[in-house]
């Protein structure tokens with residue numbers, strides 16, 4: 452049993468103040484005490500990420516647990532905020548090997564299709580041992596940025612979002628167990644149909660932008676109450692904060708409006724998006740539901756906040772959009788992340 456104390460614990464609907472969270476050996480939250488006087492502001496000096504890997508099953512993917520907890524982490528005494536680690540609902544680890552190497556213009560009208568040829572070349576160059584090394588390296592890196600579990604896609608399969616959604620809905624038992632990746636070309640009518648079937652859409656914004664794909668109509672999907680998950684996909688971006696930030700930004704650029712992806716009763720896009728993508732991501736990976744509740748997965752990220760005047764929701768806005776006063780604790784697998792933490 453491990454115990455963590457925090458000034459604020461993220462829950463489904465809000466924040467619990469001054470909590471003591473007990474985590475059982477199976478990796479679930481065993482108990483939550485609130486108001487126990489455990490959260491002195493500014494007590495941020497400990498290495499405080501606690502995660503536990505929870506395996507999941509999926510028809511199209513293998514869910515690979517990752518841990519954001521470095522092997523030598525000292526159990527936390529006290530942190531500022533505890534939030535659920537982000538599920539990574541769509542990932543090809545091997546594609547990280549060509550990240551950055553496919554940006555040079557070939558002079559022949561580069562597109563997703565020219566990138567795909569390069570990607571196939573990368574597959575051909577990999578044997579099983581190289582793939583394992585690539586995956587291990589990548590998982591350490593994405594864990595350091597706050598992902599808590601990942602759905603790895605083993606081969607370059609056709610993305611569901613690129614097949615006609617009407618055909619899929621007519622020929623497959625699409626329901627809440629289904630996740631459609633990208634769905635960037637879905638029509639309004641198709642989104643209405645998917646929302647009625649309670650399917651999840653996994654949006655991989657940094658990859659879609661990098662490949663010159665299209666833009667998922669997240670505003671329409673949100674208005675329909677659609678379930679959302681995120682994925683690092685090609686792994687040009689490893690940080691769930693970047694994915695969430697650009698979900699909001701692409702809407703701002705298209706509409707010339709701000710603060711679009713908030714939820715009823717919560718005007719803060721940072722915490723609204725984080726909750727929504729965790730809930731949808733757990734669905735995509737087949738993980739137990741529940742945020743900040745007994746029995747929920749204890750894949751928790753500890754967040755340090757150096758501005759004691761900030762509310763918990765303001766701290767999440769800062770974490771997703773600015774990172775002026777907030778940072779992840781203990782995410783040490785990445786040297787650059789370490790440097791950033793030490794400079795702070």
Ligand SMILES: [Zn+2]
Nearest residue numbers: 541543610684
């Ligand atoms: Zn993919």
